[in-house]
Amino acid sequence: MKTLQIAVGIIRNQHHEIFITQRAADAHMANKLEFPGGKIEAGETPEQALSRELQEEVGIVPVNATLFEKLEYRFPDRHVTLWFWLVESWEGEPWGKEGQPGTWIAADALDAEDFPPANEPVIAKLKQTL
Numbered sequence: 597m598k599t600l601q602i603a604v605g606i607i608r609n610q611h612h613e614i615f616i617t618q619r620a621a622d623a624h625m626a627n628k629l630e631f632p633g634g635k636i637e638a639g640e641t642p643e644q645a646l647s648r649e650l651q652e653e654v655g656i657v658p659v660n661a662t663l664f665e666k667l668e669y670r671f672p673d674r675h676v677t678l679w680f681w682l683v684e685s686w687e688g689e690p691w692g693k694e695g696q697p698g699t700w701i702a703a704d705a706l707d708a709e710d711f712p713p714a715n716e717p718v719i720a721k722l723k724q725t726l
Contacts, residue, residue: 598674603645604633605683606664606722607656607690613700614722615654615690624674625712631680632690632698642679650683655693660685665721669714680718 607615616629632653636645643661650656661681668677692698704723708716 600674600676601636601642601645602633602676602678603636603642603649604631604678604680605646605650605654605658605661606631606680606718607650607654607683607686608703609684609700612703614703614706615698615700616706617654617692617696617698619712620696624671628712629710630712631715631718636679643681646679646681646683650686650690653693653696654690654698656683656686656688656690658683658686665718667714667717676714678714678718 615632617632619625619628619630621627632650633646634649634653636642646661647658650658661683663679664682665680666678668675690698706719706722708719711719
């Protein structure tokens with residue numbers, strides 16, 4: 597079984613809106629909404645991976661990131677450890693740098709059904725922190 601470590605950025609602005617993107621049609625969990633991020637490479641810390649992934653995917657450099665949640669999830673074909681970071685300060689303006697759709701959505705409007713199942717507890721926790 598494949599084991600992955602993933603760094604995920606919850607980019608939240610001063611209006612408590614979250615920047616989300618849509619997964620590619622050919623990706624695992626295709627077309628679901630997601631918080632930007634990606635695999636932690638060998639030799640990287642979760643924080644380093646977060647910074648690299650956010651620069652690659654949405655064109656921002658996190659200035660301040662706080663660990664929001666760490667959880668493990670088993671899919672039928674893979675086991676993932678997800679490091680969710682709350683990013684409330686950054687340089688640049690987030691956009692779908694890899695061609696993926698991206699948008700701001702109010703935190704209380706997030707619907708866990710639109711995201712991969714591992715995101716459900718994080719979305720519930722985000723709604724409690726408004």
